[in-house]
Amino acid sequence: MREIALSHLVQFSKAGPDSEYDIFRYKNYQPIKDLKILARDRKASTVRDAETILSNLCDDDSFRELIAKDDDFLTLVLKQITDTNNANGDLACILLSNMAKSDSMSRIFSMNLENNGMNDMFKSSKIPNCLIDIFTFGTNHKINRFANYDYLAYFFADTSRFETGRIYYTSRQDYDSEIPLKKLLKFTTDGSKTRREGTAYTIKNCLFDIEKQLGLLKNKSILPAILLPLALPGNRGLDEEDINKLPPELKKLDSQQRIEPDIEIRITFLESVLLLCVTRQGRDYLRSNGVYPIVRELDKESKNDKVTDIVYRIVDMLMREEKPKDQYDSKSEKEQINAFLQLEDKENFASKLTIQNGDKAQSREEEDESDSDDQIIEVV
Secondary structure (H helix, E strand, O other), X not given: OHHHHHHHHHHHHOOOOOOOHHHHHHHHXXXXXXXXXXXXXXXXXXXXXXXXXHHHHOOOHHHHHHHHOOHHHHHHHHHHHHOOOXXXXXXXXXXXXXXXXXXXXXXXXXXXXXXXXXXXXXXXXXXXXXXXXXXXXXXXXXXXXXXXXXXXXXXXXXXXXXXXXXXXXXXXXXXXXXXXXXXXXXXXXXOOHHHHHHHHHHHHHHOOOHHHXXXXXXXXXXXXXXXXXXXXXXXXXXXXHHHHHOOXXXXXXXXXXXXXXXXXXXXXXXXXHHHOOOOHHHHHHHHHOOHHHHHHHHHHHXXXXXXXXXXXXXXXXXXXXXXXXXXOOHHHHHHHHHHHHHHOOOOOHHHHOOEOOOOXXXXXXXXXOOOOOOOOEOOO
8 A cells, every 4th residue: 555655646746837746845844754764665666666756856956955965865875876786776876866966965075885795896985986986887787787877977967066076086096096087988979878968067067177177188088088979970071181180099980980969968078178278288289189170070060050159169269379388378367267167157067967757767779869958857
């Protein structure tokens, strides 16, 4: 009887003008407390329905704060994600991603995984490291037959808006001497739209920290990861001189090379290129690596006003006449950078990547066929 009643409650958690959220505010939000208890149930179906409702309710600020600020509940969700036998692993990832809309979630970067005997696969006890690793190694149900962890990409995107998040994603970790962001770069061309989108926004947000940009560029892996989704098959439209300037990963693209099919993700990668243009060192690096012809040909192919606008801004910055280096004014450049960043909305992904009420979480095969503009993914 309890399971039937709970399953019927799912429909009342949907967002929209006719939302019936208020039933969950009964007696000072007692239903939220009850749902958190049900999320600990032994029955997977009970946990699924309880966490589906909680995920959907995160669309509302007051519900989201009640859910996200609860340390015990956050610990529960993290245990569910890192338990590689959990049948609701992907749903827990969706819930965590929606909770990440709360500023209180910045505390996750100081949290450690409790040793519960099921986490031998993790080489670090730091929660962010565990999430990065399970996302990286867990694709295509490799470590959990019930989950592929794709939706953690949105968690990374949302938490990269925090300063503590950007510091983490761009800093080398002691346990494996790797930079977390570098681990995500291979997913810019992944078959999962969710992984590509979340990764694109994570990269963009990290590039708002100008002081980190040069270090990331010297790593020599971030620029190819950004450019590959923007490059045309076989480097169409580029001459030999253009190709010789490109990073090695882009010099020999075949006719099967796939340009990013989603226009909004394509724009996000272009916005990352634009952010790399704000410093003299960044512009010099982009010029020496043949970025201009890549974006030029992309603009011709895309035939999209938004793409054209960003490409024009990139070209304007790359083709400008630079002052001789002995006349370089670092103070003036910092002022120009600050003015530029103030015009950019570095939190604009937050509304686009909300995962909430919907028909179902999409499969990898369905993702690229969907309309991605401000896509809302419902969980029922």
